[in-house]
Amino acid sequence: MRSRVRQEQSAQPLIYQSQIEALSAGCFKDPFSFLGPHKINDSRYEVRCFLPGATMVSVVMGSQQIAAQRQGESDLFVATIDCTSVPEYQLDVSYADKASHRHYDEYSFASTLDEQAMYLFNEGSLEHAYRHLGAHFTTQQGVEGVRFTVWAPNASSVSVIGEFNFWQRQRHFMRFHPASGVWELFIAGLKEDQCYKFAITTLMGEVLDKADPFAFKMQQAPGTASVLHASKATVKLDEHALKNRAKRNSIESPISIYEVHAGSWQRRDDSSRYLTWRELADNLIPYTKALGFTHLQLMPISEYPFDGSWGYQPVGLFAVTSRYGSFDDFVYFVQQCHEANLGIILDWVPGHFPSDPHGLHRFDGSHLYEHADIRQGFHPDWNTYIYNYDRAEVRSFLIANAMYWLHEFGIDGLRVDAVASMLYLDYSREEGQWVANQYGGRENLGAIECLKQVNLRCYANNPGIMMVAEESTAWPGVTRHVEHDGLGFGYKWNMGWMNDSLHYMQRDPLYRAHHHHEMTFSMVYAYSENYVLPLSHDEVVHGKGSLIEKMPGDDWQKFANLRAYYAFMWAHPGKKLLFMGAEFAQRREWNHDQSLDWHLLEHTSHRGVQETIKALNKVYCNTPALYEQDTSPAGFAWLDSNNSAQSIFSFIRYAKQADDFVVVVSNLTPQVYHDYVIGVPKAGRYQVILNTDKPEFFGSGVEVTSDPEQIILTQNMLNHGFTQSVVVSLPGLATVYLKKVSDES
Template sequence: MPNEVRTGIRAEEQRLASLRGGVEAVVRADHGDPFAILGMHQGGEGEPVEVRSFLPGALRVWVIDSTTGEVAGEAERVHEDGFFIAVLADRTQRFRYRLRVEFPLTTTEFEDAYRFGPVLGELDIHLLGEGTHLRAYERLGAHPREVDGVPGVAFAVWAPSARRVSVVGDFCDWDGRRLPMRKRVEVGVWEIFVPHAGVGQRYKFEIKGPGGNLLPLKADPYAFQAEMRPLTASVVHGLPHYQWQDEEWMRSRASTADRKAPVSIYEVHLGSWMRAPDEDNRFLTYAELAERLIPYVTDMGFTHIELLPITEHPFDGSWGYQPIGLYAPTSRHGTPEDFKAFVDACHRAGIGILLDWVPGHFPTDQHGLGLFDGTHLYEHADPRQGYHQDWNTLIYNFGRTEVSNFLLDNALFWLDHYRLDGLRVDAVASMLYLDYSRKEGEWIPNRFGGRENLEAIAFLKRMNELAYGNNAGAMTVAEESTSWPMVSKPTYLGGLGFGYKWNMGWMHDTLNYMSKDPIHRRYHHHDMTFGLIYQFSENFVLPLSHDEVVHGKGSLIAKMPGDDWQKFANLRAYYGFMFAHPGKKLLFMGGEFAQWREWNYNQSLDWHLLEEAPHKGIQSLIRDLNRIYRTQPALHRTDCDPSGFEWIESNDNENSVYSFLRKADDPEHVLVVVCNFTPVPRQGYRVGVPLPGRYAEVMNTDAPEYGGSGVGNAGGLDAEETSWHGRPYSLDLTIPPLGTLILERRPT
């Protein structure tokens, strides 16, 4: 054998020996840098190129020149499990290629994923590293695109501590050995372009933890679509394209969120507002909801719809508050495009859309974010910081740059890409306090020894700054149940930066009062007035939300005392008080027609009740209260301004009567509100007023059309020049039993 031949054989043996460890690692699906082994490689300039591929089940493999379509060479099997190497002796320059592969039953040609370059650019890497990539959803996740004229999908996922990450799915028979990903070590993101993968295919990530243990398959944190539960795979979709037709709304919506604007919110759980009981109780589609829900909300006079979370969630019973797919509208009602069409239809009808957004915690489902790369990546490692005892959920590590970026990016995603009009942030109190619902020894103080979660506070401030700074006319609302100061004040003044805060204290106090028998209400009189002590410390929303009609609390109508007539009258009077009280309004679905039973997420509202007059009357009342609230400046322009409210009499506990004034910009225009929370009509009840003139009865919750007894003031009465309550004029009123009156001053 000639020496040069012998030398060549030895060199080839040495080359294969040096590769053997890498080949074995790829075959075992245990290689942390598969692009260093697979694809086209060249030892040095002028040397032959070789193409390496791992194709389990393949019998023969050829390399095809993509430009000419010619066979550049056949590969040799170097491992029995299907690792092939084609040494192309007559090729000394890299070229575009594809693979022709013979399997036992077929021969096929396809592009090699390992011939394509990186997915992320240098700017992406820089911004991800900084935690300032506020459009990371355009890079991470699954994005259909074309590279070198080849259609496919670019996948990218953050898993810095993983030993190996593969994308698995319909495009690779869910075989984790087939598509191990490239690690961008600068930021811990794994990426790969998979040629000929496409929209609609299911996928997950197969991850080996740092110790080499194989984790449960993980859904894509940035997936734009997911399978219908109980299935849990992500679905390749890409950013949904849609031709918006809501330009008029977007131009003017800033005025709809202003503190001086009427904001009346209808809180809705899409899965149970209405179903199709004759079709196996199925969910309505987004298109059907647009056809039914939007005209209903418009007719009822609400200004906004607030959706319980529609971010993808595996368990119906969580109502959406334990989401796994923060970037995916739930597939229960249709596609992402269908949801965009729903939002567009709301806007074209003049209705704003708020989303209940859950950045405080996430569920422990195995396919979710928990222990995502084998470490406590998204959550705190210490359960005293990272585990919610009440909800069996995990708490985001807000102090980790990448986690904060993930959530900030998500908030902007819904406001920008889906053009939502606001976010109602769930469970803010649980985020603010390190000792939330914890006993001594069950929590870790902050660096100053305090109970405040400094990282969560910084996150919330930044979220609000970005939300308002990047989306004109959007609003943020905090569900915050404590006395944390300045929740709805700007961050530059030291506040958290929310636009509004739910007034949970008002809701608890007033419902406590209304649940009492009228004979005992005199002893709880100031439950109804206490909220005015702090009313103007925040921009408040008065919430009668889903939380008040679940877990054995009963419905709103069921909380009311007395016989059926009194229950309905109590509720009507309470609604009148609520709509006349300063603060924006929120009412959970079913409350607008006094549903008897407690809310059940698994079935439709009891729409048949509207065939009964008392329920129809409540619905008519809410419709009229919304109309008055929207058309009377005194009832909305000063919702957040103490100049717009003035007690006439707040201390008449013996009669359980309250009276107050509502005012706005015009000093000549005032509203007089009088509430009687006993079943006794009050004849000759005098209240002082500041101005003379005719006071028209624009609302009487005891009117016959609402199901009341018709006691009132014959449409209005004139002020008398009799001083009362320290005012020069007064009204000699007839106050209906369990009724609220709103009278508008009209100059003679």
């Protein structure tokens, strides 16, 4: 490059007055059209810099420095350089406190925005949008720095503000790309853990300071800023791990899920400090494995401002909450789950977002992420905002977020929160408070399509995962494939079973005979979906009491009822989910601000429930009849569903191998029944493999049979449609499992 540099003193009037006024006001939509190097003629360039607080500015080109001239009393500095092409330079800036700083001019860098990716983003199909939007450490034109990208199509100006520019919105104006509605800027020399936001000037002149929707790290409340994070290689699964994941999550595998709120499972320092991810890895994972659970489900861990939301009102969907440690600490926790062959599921919240000023609400001054019509965009139950699922970019945002957790961390699956609230336009609304769809119906067509696309793309790109819907209505085809007009989930929570069975168990045994159907009705629809039976956190909050306190009777009866109920649940078709604390019969309602009451395990009653769960999981995982045909009518048969007089339920669970089955009997009254006859499909020797009335479970010790090996021989008696029967004693408030161990009689 041929260049001749000379310094010019300008005594001209301010020729850039309008630009100076716009820059000073912090509102400049096209900064690259004015700032940075600009060709004046064939042999001269002008470098323009707007640097609030600067006293002197020089353009540094190798060993040469060219003083830039301040334009009047403004913060605009202009240097004229004789050269024939765009010069390579840095800026040497002095400030009033005599500090000086040399840096690259942000407006000397070309755009690196991927136009094809932005096309997909605007189309609603950019699966890895988090790789293109947000803040990313990168190298541009041989210089290391951070590329900031944000979608704000209706803003009149957007600036990057942060610790590195003293939060001045007049400093780092971003480049606007009208075709995609995306703003972009590369800033050199930034460091990890520096805080930043986007200062967005709306079309009405209002200035909104917004956190980055795609930030990988955010400040913990009360902080509201995004934090620069150098995204590293995260959890990569090898072929063996992928096979394990697929087997773990299969519909034909045993799935027993331990649901956990990471902030209140255990605490340290007299219950005032959260466990870190590394402490949870050392304590929670071994505990979960010791109890025999196959999966660990974490309540939402995306960054959220309000502890009382339990994570269900997230602001930073791509940021692991800093409550429990660093990003790397969470990666370590996930890796330890994989090492232990423990599936890990995350709660995911695509149904709504909170109104915090730094969040998504009115992001660029318009209703960008939420629906503009309050009848569709505001959730009356939670005072939150509902995503505009009809908007393609919002679909890209949500698809990419689901993909982020599954692809980058190797997570086993996502449990999608509040699906019913997404599906229905009239959800929790009175007449006149909702708007029908284009066909006059109440179905939210945009949300339906969004969920289908999330499931399609997540399964296609992450083989062996499980997508689970918390869906509380009779919506058809939640777990049906999308190509067969389903929503495409792998599993659905069976809220009907949960509600009916809990209603039944809460009744005094004296009155249960009149409500027998509440325990049997679930089998009418058991094969309509792939179900998970949930006893989740929702059943032990908001005045509902704990599970143990829902049970009727004196203390012994409460514990006996709960153990019998758990065993009935573990034998019922469907995968299992139990919220933390329920495994040892926590007496208090769950409180997110306190540790579980681990001291209760000093009592034999509570230890007995914990031992029951351990035994149930062991029997469940080792008995294919209890899980292999959960979704097939061939896997279940009632022996007697009509014995309401005695409140006894008896049925058979079958494995794929016809001779492999388990007989289950639940006696849900305190009455002990001796010489109780149960018809069985085959003659032979049957063994008691579970009895919830065992002394080690805090039971009364009534034995099903007097045989020390717990073996029962069949007899030639017609009962329950079979020619062979076993005669047993049924303990009160207990569930018993019998398994045929040989054909000998």
